[in-house]
Amino acid sequence: MYDAIYIEGKGKPTATYVFEHFANDAMSAASSKGMPVIRIVPETIVSESTATATIEAAVAAAFDNVVTVLTKPLTPEEKAPRSKEPEHPARLVFKGTLAEVNRFLYQRGWTDGLPVIPPTEEAVAEMLTGAGLPAGTLIEKLEPRLGKATVERIAVNAVMAGCLPTHMPLLIAGVHALAANPVCGMMAASTGSFAPFWLVNGPAAKDANFRATYGATSPGDIANATFGRAMGLITKNIRGIRKQVEDMGVLGNPGKYSWVAAENEENSPWEPFHVSRGFKKEESTVSLMFPQSFQQMMPFSTDDKGILATIVGSVVPARQGAFAVLLTPNNAGSLANGGWSKQSVKEFIIKNTVVPEGYYKRLGLDDSKPFDRGNIVIANTAEKNAIFTASPRFPDPVHVFVLGGFGSWMGFLQGGPEPMTIKVELPKDWAQLVKKYKNVVPTYARY
């Protein structure tokens, strides 16, 4: 829709075909760019469809509307639109019991469907103690709605998610990460159901009890569970990306609830991810990826040869976007014992992950000319069999994270833009905060 808004702004009337289920998304996009009255042509074509007969029938059915959109005189509202949002929305919005508050927030579309902690003045004030910044400080304006991510608004969503105040500095860094690449908004709204994966590095990960070992991305730890959840609520309530309104993910993705891990720096033979990206070891960072998929494999064998063979043999040619290999400390240790650095592992993967000879012909596809490899048009060049190639969008196309417990399973994260890494700015009283909240951990009774 952004092109239609741009073109209308240049004085040219525009008719944009929009799949009928995306009409709300289109109108929200237009409102966010200052044109809430954009005219669209709803149609019945899935945007990735290649079914010519279906498309021709749908266009024939919609064509009268194309003519109307381009020629029907404008209404006064279309000539001079008015904003639909109140300029100063209420700060306190509801009073009720726990159940009533939850029902109210849910019915307003402000939760992820799970119950929330009521964001009272008292709870938000406690959350703000972790920020080290005044409540009104503007951290970022988040696209597409350009909602103001103030420290207080971040804290409200953090309370709802169940965060502790020690998570606030990391949430603020997370908000910076969302704003660092405009593609993040597109990822959160995409039909591809990309889900944010957050990797936490540095001493703050341990201070705030982010799990790096067994079940690093599974439920059960307050930091991993609530950090991603809060970022999801921020995406909904500050960015304004809501399911089937702006977020048009077709299959959806459970990672959108919370997908967070700390890197297992203590047990990795290599430098931590944030150090690879130019940060100091004693600094703390959050890194953001938007993978679509999480794949786990048992290596052919647990020596370096078997681990690398499993990686290069398990990547499918139709993959797209960023790529990260998840190695347990044991897998990383086997590679290091074999003389592999993190960089040499990455170089090996890039060089040796190729489309097998005759692969496309076996699938009945003609690869003698440029063709569509599941959204990626592959030219008939000498490099066409390379699956990972450095490009301006992906200057570093393979990443390696060491996380999880001691074991042999390994994994891939795939999809979305290059990871973004943002330094966490800790408040001056961080040590006291850590002391206060460090012991908020589960104690499991043995049976």
Added chain:
Amino acid sequence: MYGKEVIIMSETYEVLSPWAEADPIPLHGLAPRLDRLDGKKIGFLCNSKRAAPLILDATEKNIKQRFPAVTVSRFFAKSFSVSSLEKDREGEFNDWLKGVDAVIAAVGD
């Protein structure tokens, strides 16, 4: 034990809004519409969605049938949005826009 739960459930909470404020942004109206299509030069903007070229092919058939004096000029984006993701082509895109009377775009999802 049960009495305590009843007390918690009946306690009331006044809650802050999680929904962010957004500064008002300048609002813009639509461009004036055409008085007719026939005889006009219509730009077809085709983005990287797979259905886009097929939709525009079908549109061209319809438009030529209904308005024989229409001429069509196509611009192919390399992404979902030439104006926001292909800044290096802004000049080329603007030059193309100057040469058309209206635009039909596919696909706006």
